[in-house]
Amino acid sequence: MTDRLIRITTALAVVAVAAVxxxxxxxxxxxxxxAHGETGPTARLVPxxxxxxxxxxxxxxxxxxRRQQPAPPLAKWSLAVGIVATVGANVAHGASHGVIGALVSAxxxxxxxxxxxxxxxxxxxTSRSDLVQDEASTEAAQPAPPRTEVEQTPEQAxxxxYRASLNGPGRPLSQRYLAEKHSIDRRKVKQIITNAEQSAPA
Incomplete structure (x- = not known):
């Protein structure tokens, strides 16, 4: 809010000075x-x-x-010529009153x-600041990349x-232990183990 207020008040001050x-x-x-011969609409429009x-x-x-492109050379030259012309016209207007008059007029x-x-x-x-904020908001709004790892189902776990326990030094894990640990019905655990034993090579 403070930055916006500063920009607004600065813009108003600059516009007021520019208008005067x-x-x-x-x-x-x-x-x-x-004074140099032009009258009517021509004299009013030339400035x-x-x-x-x-x-x-x-x-x-x-x-x-704003487009992040280099300024056209013609625009730069036109700006320079316009500045020289307006300053020169004001200096010439006050030149009859000496150096001080020329400076005051300029x-x-x-x-x-x-x-x-x-x-x-x-x-x-302001445009660049808004662009940076928009880019930051866009990045923040983008969803997180999907996880490459596939989460293991309780049945697979x-x-x-169970298969790992078969190769262990002790007895294989019991169906009750596995059912309680993974919150699966004991009959489901029994079915998983039975299928695994049937599919195991002789």
Whole structure:
């Protein structure tokens, strides 16, 4: 329960930071695009293509990780290009206010990328943890392998013990003793011994 609570609160914190950073980063990118000649829907949609590329690339990498496969090179390159583009756009937006202005303007983009990647890491770790637990549960639920040894029946035990006593130094075991020891009716024991004596070679 504690691990689940930690994951939930961490995910909520990361999502909150990412949402705030995304709004600010979008505003910076929109103003930059608008200031360089684009207006209307184009100016509003171009920033989405940058963050959308980061999202799509991260999802592909996450899917590959969940399938335990290497991430496609195109996804890695797309993620890197998206990060450079969104950080560069925010830096350019604040560059007119000097180095400090550029750094302040770039921070929302860095926070957005960092929060998003933290969320992906949390998702990957949660998936792996669930997979390990599922495998452990499956192994625990599997029935025990069947015993290779065949359990001896009371009748067979009586017969084997009686035959072994024939080769002993003393007298053969009595029918009463064998019946009481193996919880078998004495008449059944007598029948077993009689059949054994009849089948014995002369």
């Amino acid at each position: 950073a995304a709004v600010i980063s979008y505003r910076h990118a929109y103003e930059l695009v608008h 989405f293509t940058v963050d959308g590329l980061i999202w799509a690339a991260s999802m592909v990498i996450l899917d590959a990780s 921070w929302p983009a860095l926070a957005l990328v960092g929060a998003f990647e933290l969320l992906m890491t949390l998702t990957r770790n 009586v017969l084997d013990e």
